[in-house]
Amino acid sequence: AQSVTQLDSQVPVFEEAPVELRCNYSSSVSVYLFWYVQYPNQGLQLLLKYLSGSTLVESINGFEAEFNKSQTSFHLRKPSVHISDTAEYFCAVSDKGFQKLVFGTGTRLLVSP
Amino acid sequence: GAGVSQTPSNKVTEKGKYVELRCDPISGHTALYWYRQSLGQGPEFLIYFQGTGAADDSGLPNDRFFAVRPEGSVSTLKIQRTERGDSAVYLCASSLDGFDGTEAFFGQGTRLTVV
Numbered sequence A: 001a002q003s004v005t006q007l008d009s010q011v012p013v014f015e016e017a018p019v020e021l022r023c024n025y026s027s028s029v030s031v032y033l034f035w036y037v038q039y040p041n042q043g044l045q046l047l048l049k050y051l052s053g054s055t056l057v058e059s060i061n062g063f064e065a066e067f068n069k070s071q072t073s074f075h076l077r078k079p080s081v082h083i084s085d086t087a088e089y090f091c092a093v094s095d096k097g098f099q100k101l102v103f104g105t106g107t108r109l110l111v112s113p
Numbered sequence B: 001g002a003g004v005s006q007t008p009s010n011k012v013t014e015k016g017k018y019v020e021l022r023c024d025p026i027s028g029h030t031a032l033y034w035y036r037q038s039l040g041q042g043p044e045f046l047i048y049f050q051g052t053g054a055a056d057d058s059g060l061p062n063d064r065f066f067a068v069r070p071e072g073s074v075s076t077l078k079i080q081r082t083e084r085g086d087s088a089v090y091l092c093a094s095s096l097d098g099f100d101g102t103e104a105f106f107g108q109g110t111r112l113t114v115v
Helices: none
Strands: A003-005 A010-014 A019-021 A025-026 A034-038 A044-050 A056-058 A066-070 A075-079 A089-096 A107-112 B006-009 B010-013 B017-025 B031-037 B044-050 B052-056 B063-069 B074-081 B088-095 B111-114
Touching: A003 A089, A003 A107, A010 A019, A019 A107, A025 A075, A034 A066, A034 A075, A044 A056, A044 A066, A044 A075, A075 A089, B006 B088, B010 B017, B017 B088, B017 B111, B031 B074, B044 B063, B044 B074
Parallel strands: A010 A107, B010 B111
Antiparallel strands: A003 A025, A019 A075, A034 A044, A034 A089, A056 A066, A066 A075, A089 A107, B006 B017, B017 B074, B031 B044, B031 B088, B044 B052, B063 B074, B088 B111
């Protein structure tokens, strides 16, 4: 069975500092990988996805993640965070695209001035 | 509507009661998904509809849980004989066609509290 591990439940960081949110997965078949973000009082929103092709994927607001098959990881990075990036971030894996996502427990990113 | 709509946004019920949670997907979306998010956990898959039929219901925890989508649009998740352990946020998502690369959009969820 697939599973996702997000080891960091909470990551505090200062504004304009870089951040990395870690995600490791276990899957024995071809894999699709996702990062979702949940801002306070809002629903889950897709941040970025890896389906195929380039292993480095980027979002429109400066986040990026790299699919590393040998390390079974899909870490999320941003070189300089903003206060507005404060949110809960969920990593997810699937072997059927968006049909049946397996989520990690989430990482709360807290950005302070 | 513009997005996935779930009603009610909050539901408090007594242990043993029956509840229904409603999901209105994005207009035209044929695929619909239900997830459950318990406190401190990530969302957990419950069931996936393609049109009117349940394509995958392997995530339903037991036979107290049932979901329908009779006309291929609105879906209702039904929980019988609710237990305190059913307390969670129930999330609904929809996608245009259910193919691997088609994004699923989530609603804001229904927070169910069983007292």
